[in-house]
Amino acid sequence: MGNYTVLIGAQWGDEGKGKWADTLAAQFDWVARYQGGNNAGHTLYYHGKKVVAHQIPSGALHPTCTLALLSGVVLNPVQLLAEIAEIEALGVSVRPRLLLSDKAAVITPWHPYLDQLSESKAETPIGTTRKGIGPTYADQSLRIGLRMGAYIDPQAQQAWVRKMCQQVEGFEAFYRSHEAEWATFFAAAKELAPWVGPAEALCREAARAGKQVLLEGAQGTLLDLAHGSYPFVTSSCTVAAGAAVSLGLDPRKISKIYGIGKAYLTRVGSGPFPTELEDAQGEWLRAKGQEFGATTGRPRRCGWFDAVAMRYAQEINGFDGIYLNKLDILSGLDEVKIAIAYSHPTLGRLENYPADPTILEAVTPIYESYPGWKEAIETCRSFEALPLAAQGFLRAIERTSGVRLAAIGVGPQPEHRIYLSEAV
Numbered sequence: 299m300g301n302y303t304v305l306i307g308a309q310w311g312d313e314g315k316g317k318w319a320d321t322l323a324a325q326f327d328w329v330a331r332y333q334g335g336n337n338a339g340h341t342l343y344y345h346g347k348k349v350v351a352h353q354i355p356s357g358a359l360h361p362t363c364t365l366a367l368l369s370g371v372v373l374n375p376v377q378l379l380a381e382i383a384e385i386e387a388l389g390v391s392v393r394p395r396l397l398l399s400d401k402a403a404v405i406t407p408w409h410p411y412l413d414q415l416s417e418s419k420a421e422t423p424i425g426t427t428r429k430g431i432g433p434t435y436a437d438q439s440l441r442i443g444l445r446m447g448a449y450i451d452p453q454a455q456q457a458w459v460r461k462m463c464q465q466v467e468g469f470e471a472f473y474r475s476h477e478a479e480w481a482t483f484f485a486a487a488k489e490l491a492p493w494v495g496p497a498e499a500l501c502r503e504a505a506r507a508g509k510q511v512l513l514e515g516a517q518g519t520l521l522d523l524a525h526g527s528y529p530f531v532t533s534s535c536t537v538a539a540g541a542a543v544s545l546g547l548d549p550r551k552i553s554k555i556y557g558i559g560k561a562y563l564t565r566v567g568s569g570p571f572p573t574e575l576e577d578a579q580g581e582w583l584r585a586k587g588q589e590f591g592a593t594t595g596r597p598r599r600c601g602w603f604d605a606v607a608m609r610y611a612q613e614i615n616g617f618d619g620i621y622l623n624k625l626d627i628l629s630g631l632d633e634v635k636i637a638i639a640y641s642h643p644t645l646g647r648l649e650n651y652p653a654d655p656t657i658l659e660a661v662t663p664i665y666e667s668y669p670g671w672k673e674a675i676e677t678c679r680s681f682e683a684l685p686l687a688a689q690g691f692l693r694a695i696e697r698t699s700g701v702r703l704a705a706i707g708v709g710p711q712p713e714h715r716i717y718l719s720e721a722v
């Protein structure tokens with residue numbers, strides 16, 4: 299195993315990254331989040347107790363892991379402190395292991411306000427989590443954002459407020475009318491200050507000294523700002539290459555890239571979703587798979603597995619393997635389906651995923667159907683122990699998507715897994 303392994307979502311997020319990252323973290327010295335912010339919700343279990351990590355890396359429950367948030371992250375300080383308190387209340391200390399990049403962009407009280415405003419005014423809302431993710435990345439690109447290094451310096455804080463009042467319409471009125479919120483926000487800086495520093499340089503140094511680093515993504519490939527169905531995307535680089543950018547790493551040093559997927563598909567928020575099931579079948583998947591957002595509680599849209607989208611994710615990321623979750627949810631169906639291509643009214647048959655949302659909106663999936671299986675599969679611990687129909691479905695996913703399945707999730711608990719080949 300090399301020093302850097304990347305673990306990311308292969309679909310539209312909510313693939314169950316937390317569960318695998320938590321297990322894999324046991325083999326790593328560092329777990330570093332490289333993009334996104336508290337729009338994410340990674341569900342972890344500690345002695346049966348559920349915790350949702352929004353910003354803290356999923357290695358949080360492993361007491362020897364260093365936990366880093368790198369430059370590509372947007373960070374909500376008040377929520378981060380609340381999250382630390384929640385995890386520490388379980389008896390796991392987080393503070394001594396935390397490193398926050400001085401380059402990470404800060405989500406200030408202004409940013410969720412802007413996010414809500416633009417979503418409520420939009421003719422076609424994106425369906426964001428309204429956590430201020432897009433506006434924070436936008437300010438960073440405009441070079442008027444507040445980064446962690448400046449946030450923890452009282453003089454730089456004040457200089458930033460002055461600059462915003464001068465340059466950004468509406469900011470001063472918002473600032474003056476939300477005094478208590480700003481006071482809490484700036485008070486959090488003092489608490490976070492001890493952990494802020496050159497997280498990237500320290501991470502690279504640790505790797506040079508032989509430490510193993512897991513670079514953890516949030517959201518999923520199909521929500522990538524550049525490669526997703528823009529504008530129905532998140533505002534960061536969710537693909538594997540983003541890890542090298544965020545860490546400032548020679549990309550050739552990344553030794554393994556793993557994707558997390560689900561045996562069916564879900565999406566939250568707006569945007570095209572060719573295999574969406576807007577019928578009783580979709581309702582059934584949502585109820586059985588408990589498909590409600592870990593961050594917003596919103597019902598997730600559900601549909602069949604899409605091999606066209608997975609081929610695209612494989613091409614962009616170069617996965618060494620896929621961890622496929624929630625195969626157990628499909629137990630009980632007469633037949634299961636995989637979209638193998640799309641049909642477009644004017645462009646004809648499409649084998650390649652068109653990220654352009656107007657094309658994607660207009661396509662109809664071309665499905666292959668396979669026999670379903672009725673048996674519960676939670677207790678299966680090998681590929682051969684699965685019903686033959688489930689085995690056939692997994693092989694069909696590999697064949698139609700061009701991926702190698704590394705492991706399968708057959709139930710919600712950590713022991714509900716089947717390893718198919720050498721994983722991380």
Ligand code: IMP
Nearest residue numbers: 311312337338425426427531532566567
């Ligand atoms: P934002 O990231 O809050 O700006 O939301 C942009 C889009 O990404 C919306 O469709 C959200 O529902 C989606 N999104 C953001 N974070 C997640 C996530 O962690 N899981 C799934 N979808 C997400």
